[in-house]
Amino acid sequence: TQLLEQSPQFLSIQEGENLTVYCNSSSVFSSLQWYRQEPGEGPVLLVTVVTGGEVKKLKRLTFQFGDARKDSSLHITAAQPGDTGLYLCAGAGWETSGSRLTFGEGTQLTVNP
């Protein structure tokens, strides 16, 4: 069973601060995705990283896939209240049924005005 651990589980910061969320595993993943979920809604895909060492930027969000494809991080610069939500990482394995994802427990981010 592949497990993904996210840290921290909860994060409360002030508007304008920077933050980093981590997603770690002892397993190797073929790709890793980050989702954001707002209260009362389903998760929405933010980004997919595929290559070890890959860095992707989405406005103020920077996503990195570890060189060994076992970990990933999400960095938010100058956080805004609109960034508030549950951030989930999800890894795809190398199994033949490549449609399955393993989700981390999530990081609940609150950005206070």
Add this chain to the structure above:
Amino acid sequence: NAGVTQTPKFQVLKTGQSMTLQCAQDMNHNSMYWYRQDPGMGLRLIYYSASEGTTDKGEVPNGYNVSRLNKREFSLRLESAAPSQTSVYFCASSRVPVLAGGIYEQYFGPGTRLTVT
């Protein structure tokens, strides 16, 4: 496009009652999934259907059954509800990647909030 739709949005059941959660997608996706989400436990896969006509167990299948009715619809049935099945249930779908070993990016519905008393 409505994307992924789920019905009902809320449901309260008594222990032992049965019900079916409905899910439909209009994106012509081949794969569909059912997850449950509980506080501090992320999303756990209950069942999935890689393609029309196939279904497979996920991480927590006990107490549930599924039906892939056609390419669009994937239902989840609780035959005899238990309080441990109180949760938020999400349906998701994904297209089959063009290349083998490609990326399955999942699109989620708004969820069904189920309480079993």
